[in-house]
Amino acid sequence: MSSGNQVLWLALIIGNSRWHWGAFESDDSGLAPRGDGSEPALRGERWLGSWHTAPLSEAQVQTLQRHHFAPSAWSQLDPPITLSPALLKGAAVWPDSPELWLASVVRAPVIWMADYAALYQVILAEVPLNNTYPTLGVDRALALVGAGDVWGWPVLVIDCGTALTFTAGVDQRLIGGAILPGLRSQFRALHAHTDQLPALELDLSQWPQRWATDTAGAIASGILHTQLAGICDFIAAWRADWPAGAVVLTGGDGAAIYGAIAKQNPGLAQGINHDPDLGFWGLRVCRRQGR
Template identity: 45%
Template sequence: MDQWWALMIGNSRLHWAAFTGNILQTVHHTAHGTCPSAVKQLRYVASVVPQQTAWVQGHFPTAQTITLAEIPLENLYPQLGIDRALAVLGAGQQYGFPCLVIDGGTALTFSAVNGDRQWLGGAILPGLNLQFTSLSQHTAALPKVHLPTQLPLRWANDPAGAIASGITYTVLAGVKDFIRAWQAEFPQGQIFSTGGDGAWLAQQLPTLNYDPGLIFHGFTALGGNC
């Protein structure tokens, strides 16, 4: 079978995936405006950054741009990010509906679909790394802190430790609250994490099933719709 590629243009990076048939083979992440040398046939592109869409179309004019109209889910609203729609479609197609997807990217998003493939809604807040960056950029004295690999001390005695504690424990408390609300309504519904911080979230919250390829499962789920 011939190899083909799909591209998800994110807010911070480009996410490239190679497929043989409908089998995901490899994933590559590059900076905006750059392309892995192995990409020869780009079949699909989806984007949340219009300027990068134009760049990709200039380099791969035959690639099909995926919009919400191609997503086989009901009740999608026009401003919904295509990345969220693809991720929750991919989760449901791969593992079953209903499902909740928590995407730890530049933005931390929650996306929910019921057993009838109907979009229920979700939520958006600044992602973990965006929160760390914003404190150092918009204050005079606070340091730049990176997401710790392990949970920090809750009660910190230095600015860096206090930032790490405040952001991580507050975000995790919020994620847990969304999980409890989901489980109360859909006790058999599955919950997934994905995105750059998805593995970290799953490490802290064993309820989450981590799959970094949910968006790309969404591309394969389109099947004959495109």
């Protein structure tokens, strides 16, 4: 069970190519008012950490449910998954059935977890964001709300994942955004739809030279430099409209993109934040308002 009023709960965001897990510990005994007069926060909220997995099978999900998603259950999966010893360090004793706050862009895993008693599925209509449209991805909505909660409004979220998405909002109201293939998706598509171009592994440890002298280098240059130019253009346009607005990079390639912007355009990079956990902050807002 939990220690005192400390409640350990889990967050899960299921994307197209990866599953993102997080853990929080909250004191649910009461609400602490915020100094700025906004929505009160749960007392003693503490972020315990995150981990990321490839998509799990139904059998793996059932194993985790039987063991209440406890850290020891992950090593029993086939194949096993090892969680970092530092994860959840100092947390309360693992509860019998921790709350699992779930948002998914894929339907099947939600069905697999439907029988879990402490499941709280968050759909788009339950995200506290105004001016949305029916096909807006719940992951984008959560990231925007999470960014606004942590970094303040107005805010532009740039998610550098399987898809590269731009999502902008003011005062918990969606302004709009854009979607295009992410870096890895572009590499795969170029190989899949041509006869002669090779399959390449994306290496962001060193940004390629612009004027390449071989095919592999030309592909890397074309995709990476034009992607970076597009991102910088969106940031410049955002700042023209909202000079005091925040800019937050997230997603699997967010850190590398941030590093490239800082190196190639230091002036533009000033004021850009990198936060890989925006979706979890969004789920935290949903839980806070739902209790």
